[in-house]
Amino acid sequence: MKQIALTGNPNTGKTTLFNRLTGLNQKVANYPGVTVELRKGTTLFLDTETQIVDLPGTYSLVARSRDEAVTTEFLAGLNPGQQSPDVVVVVIDATNLLRNLYFSLSVLELKLPSVVVLNMMDEAEASGLKIDIAGLERHLQVPVVGISARNGTGIDKLRQTIEKTLASAEPQVFSRSWSYSQPVEKLTQQIRDQLPYPLGSDGVALWVLGSTAASLANQEAPEIVVHPQLAHAATIAKSGILDGATGVGEQLIEDRYQEARHIVDRVLDSSATDETHISDRIDAILLHPVGGLLIFVLTMGALFQGVFAWAEPFMTFIEETITVLQTVVHSIIPPGALADLLADGIVAGVGNVLVFLPQIAFLFAFISVLEDTGYLARAAFISDQIMARIGLHGRAFVPLLSGFACAVPAIMSARAIESPRDRLVTILVTPLISCSARLPIYTLIISSLFASEENVLGLFSVAGLMMLGLYLSSIAVTILAAWILKRTILRGPTPPLVIELPPYRMPSLVNLVQQVIERCKIFVSEAGTVILACSVMLWALLYFPSEIPQEFQLEEKQAVVLSNTLEGPEREDALISLQAEAKATQLRNSYAGRLGQAIEPIFVPLGYDWKIVVGIIGSFAAREVFVSTLSLVYGVQDGGDDPSPLRKRLRQQVHPKTGQPVFTPLVGLSLLAFFLLALQCMSTVAAIRRETQSWNWPLFALVYSGVLAWGTALLIYQGGQWLGFT
Amino acid sequence: MTVYDLEAGHSARLKSFLGGDPSTRLRLMEMGLVRGAKVQVRKRAPFGGPIELRVDGYILSIRTADAKTMAVELAAT
Numbered sequence: 185m186k187q188i189a190l191t192g193n194p195n196t197g198k199t200t201l202f203n204r205l206t207g208l209n210q211k212v213a214n215y216p217g218v219t220v221e222l223r224k225g226t227t228l229f230l231d232t233e234t235q236i237v238d239l240p241g242t243y244s245l246v247a248r249s250r251d252e253a254v255t256t257e258f259l260a261g262l263n264p265g266q267q268s269p270d271v272v273v274v275v276i277d278a279t280n281l282l283r284n285l286y287f288s289l290s291v292l293e294l295k296l297p298s299v300v301v302l303n304m305m306d307e308a309e310a311s312g313l314k315i316d317i318a319g320l321e322r323h324l325q326v327p328v329v330g331i332s333a334r335n336g337t338g339i340d341k342l343r344q345t346i347e348k349t350l351a352s353a354e355p356q357v358f359s360r361s362w363s364y365s366q367p368v369e370k371l372t373q374q375i376r377d378q379l380p381y382p383l384g385s386d387g388v389a390l391w392v393l394g395s396t397a398a399s400l401a402n403q404e405a406p407e408i409v410v411h412p413q414l415a416h417a418a419t420i421a422k423s424g425i426l427d428g429a430t431g432v433g434e435q436l437i438e439d440r441y442q443e444a445r446h447i448v449d450r451v452l453d454s455s456a457t458d459e460t461h462i463s464d465r466i467d468a469i470l471l472h473p474v475g476g477l478l479i480f481v482l483t484m485g486a487l488f489q490g491v492f493a494w495a496e497p498f499m500t501f502i503e504e505t506i507t508v509l510q511t512v513v514h515s516i517i518p519p520g521a522l523a524d525l526l527a528d529g530i531v532a533g534v535g536n537v538l539v540f541l542p543q544i545a546f547l548f549a550f551i552s553v554l555e556d557t558g559y560l561a562r563a564a565f566i567s568d569q570i571m572a573r574i575g576l577h578g579r580a581f582v583p584l585l586s587g588f589a590c591a592v593p594a595i596m597s598a599r600a601i602e603s604p605r606d607r608l609v610t611i612l613v614t615p616l617i618s619c620s621a622r623l624p625i626y627t628l629i630i631s632s633l634f635a636s637e638e639n640v641l642g643l644f645s646v647a648g649l650m651m652l653g654l655y656l657s658s659i660a661v662t663i664l665a666a667w668i669l670k671r672t673i674l675r676g677p678t679p680p681l682v683i684e685l686p687p688y689r690m691p692s693l694v695n696l697v698q699q700v701i702e703r704c705k706i707f708v709s710e711a712g713t714v715i716l717a718c719s720v721m722l723w724a725l726l727y728f729p730s731e732i733p734q735e736f737q738l739e740e741k742q743a744v745v746l747s748n749t750l751e752g753p754e755r756e757d758a759l760i761s762l763q764a765e766a767k768a769t770q771l772r773n774s775y776a777g778r779l780g781q782a783i784e785p786i787f788v789p790l791g792y793d794w795k796i797v798v799g800i801i802g803s804f805a806a807r808e809v810f811v812s813t814l815s816l817v818y819g820v821q822d823g824g825d826d827p828s829p830l831r832k833r834l835r836q837q838v839h840p841k842t843g844q845p846v847f848t849p850l851v852g853l854s855l856l857a858f859f860l861l862a863l864q865c866m867s868t869v870a871a872i873r874r875e876t877q878s879w880n881w882p883l884f885a886l887v888y889s890g891v892l893a894w895g896t897a898l899l900i901y902q903g904g905q906w907l908g909f910t
Numbered sequence: 911m912t913v914y915d916l917e918a919g920h921s922a923r924l925k926s927f928l929g930g931d932p933s934t935r936l937r938l939m940e941m942g943l944v945r946g947a948k949v950q951v952r953k954r955a956p957f958g959g960p961i962e963l964r965v966d967g968y969i970l971s972i973r974t975a976d977a978k979t980m981a982v983e984l985a986a987t
Contacts, residue, residue, distance in 0.1 A: 402933035680934040685969040
């Protein structure tokens with residue numbers, strides 16, 4: 185199949201064009217070895233199915249990380265078994281010709297069949313910019329088409345131009361008619377001589393030179409030019425730069441910009457432009473020191489509310505549907521392990537996956553609108569002051585904020601952070617943020633073990649203050665963890681803040697729908713499988729062996745209840761609570777129960793008994809499951825949403841040996857700390873795996889947060905005991 | 911005189927870089943902050959926050975520390 189690649193600066197409407205060309209007939213593929221996604225779609229060109237690849241938007245081909253090398257690798261066909269695309273479509277923002285031409289020149293230098301697209305022609309014309317397209321074609325030596333991807337104008341012409349280039353036996357390619365400064369030119373020549381066929385283009389040599397210069401300028405940067413066929417060229421570049429030509433990296437950029445300016449001066453007439461820009465007037469409000477901050481808080485508040493609260497009814501709907509499905513399964517399949525596996529293992533597991541979709545959809549819908557309008561860049565600009573203090577980029581703000589609702593969509597949204605290292609730091613600390621799934625646990629523990637209603641200073645309740653304390657600790661720990669990670673294993677300077685603030689534009693509904701569908705699809709297909717597998721496994725651990733142990737003597741006990749004098753509702757209650765007790769005994773004997781008892785010694789120093797440990801194991805399916813698992817372990821009959829029977833039962837628990845209560849306020853604090861810090865959530869693990877494309881990072885997150893949680897809980901419990909608290 | 915010293919609303923032409931992190935410099939240059947570029951300070955965030963520039967027709971925000979590394983000369987216009 186013929187292949188067409190779209191490339192260009194960010195904010196050029198490249199993705200809008202991609203959506204126009206492919207419809208929503210597209211999917212996302214992970215680029216091997218790195219965490220970059222390539223969007224691929226198909227369309228008909230010359231009546232044949234043709235693949236279109238949307239490369240990540242970038243300001244430069246020069247790579248500072250392996251992630252950024254993707255565009256060049258893809259265009260130059262550097263990977264084994266992959267060839268250069270048949271046509272490269274370079275998308276330019278017509279309202280910002282100079283910087284876009286700088287990038288276009290570096291792509292055209294690769295000497296591939298290309299078409300240059302001047303997007304946003306409507307905006308350029310409206311603001312009085314006149315571009316001589318024929319003149320631009322003469323300079324660039326490839327076809328140039330003016331379009332507006334948003335309105336669809338010029339798309340037909342673009343299609344015809346691409347088809348003509350595809351059909352041409354010898355499509356016109358760019359050939360440089362000017363020279364770089366002498367040191368750049370000389371070194372480029374030497375590098376080009378080392379490039380094997382068919383890589384010997386100007387563009388590849390200049391890329392090797394630029395990337396080598398960039399990686400020499402940044403001591404922390406990894407080797408970027410890693411391709412065996414380029415190894416020799418990279419060595420030449422390195423020694424050339426180190427042997428005196430130190431400024432070539434900068435010279436190269438200056439020279440290319442000079443050429444871009446030379447072209448702009450000849451094809452652009454900006455004499456009629458209106459000097460007052462509409463974006464200036466909007467920014468006067470949105471970036472106002474006071475008003476802007478207020479709008480920022482309101483916008484972020486709305487985003488958070490969307491993920492936290494507006495998604496809620498949809499999640500409830502999914503949960504209720506799953507419950508109905510479970511009932512249906514139980515009613516059509518005869519009782520037994522198979523029905524239980526289907527209903528409580530698989531259907532519930534699918535529910536565990538689907539329940540995240542509303543939050544993901546809301547978050548990415550918001551992000552899409554904020555991105556399209558240009559406000560997301562402003563939000564990063566505003567929050568950068570805070571984020572820079574902990575060594576993170578302004579773009580880390582949205583993921584971290586979303587983490588208070590749910591780590592899963594939050595981790596998925598960390599993708600907007602350019603630097604792979606900072607993205608990783610953000611992903612690894614997000615699970616420390618207190619998400620909404622922890623709330624039921626906090627509520628249960630606080631209301632069971634503390635005088636939660638009591639007032640402090642007549643203003644706050646104990647429960648309210650404890651909640652506040654938990655959230656503040658969570659923020660403090662997250663910041664501390666980011667700070668430590670940035671100084672240890674993921675050491676690196678605070679990323680430079682170089683954010684383009686694109687002109688304000690209307691958001692596009694197509695882009696929104698496409699974003700939301702794409703993220704949901706990725707989550708279900710890539711994280712969903714892991715979550716489903718874990719759900720079924722956890723179900724099996726708690727379910728098998730499923731017999732109620734003989735020594736419980738269920739039938740005898742039932743007979744006693746039945747033969748006793750109790751009648752009516754009292755007898756019903758007695759039978760139900762007997763059933764709950766039987767279930768608790770089964771659970772004790774289950775694999776999870778045995779596991780809990782086996783690893784109990786690890787948790788005894790924190791003040792927990794094996795029943796709590798079983799709750800912790802069960803809660804890996806989702807933190808809020810801790811509450812329901814505890815109900816099962818303690819043989820509390822299902823009180824629905826009413827936690828008071830469980831609360832009562834928890835207060836009654838005593839250690840079998842000492843006769844002391846199990847749940848003391850000190851144990852409560854220890855548990856709160858544990859749940860605050862531990863990555864007790866398989867869905868988060870699955871999301872980290874998907875976004876880092878590796879099992880190592882989720883394992884690392886599990887271990888570090890586990891050790892942190894265990895250590896803190898230990899410190900609280902042992903320290904508290906030492907100080908004489910109970 | 912550096913970009914940092916420019917008052918909001920004033921324009922200048924970029925003359926040269928004064929030190930600074932070489933890697934950041936390359937990035938800034940690729941964003942169009944090259945010799946001869948027309949730079950206007952559009953807005954400054956309060957409390958030493960980022961600075962907003964208009965660079966040859968588009969808007970870019972950078973940190974104050976980086977603004978101090980760019981020497982400028984006042985433009986005629």
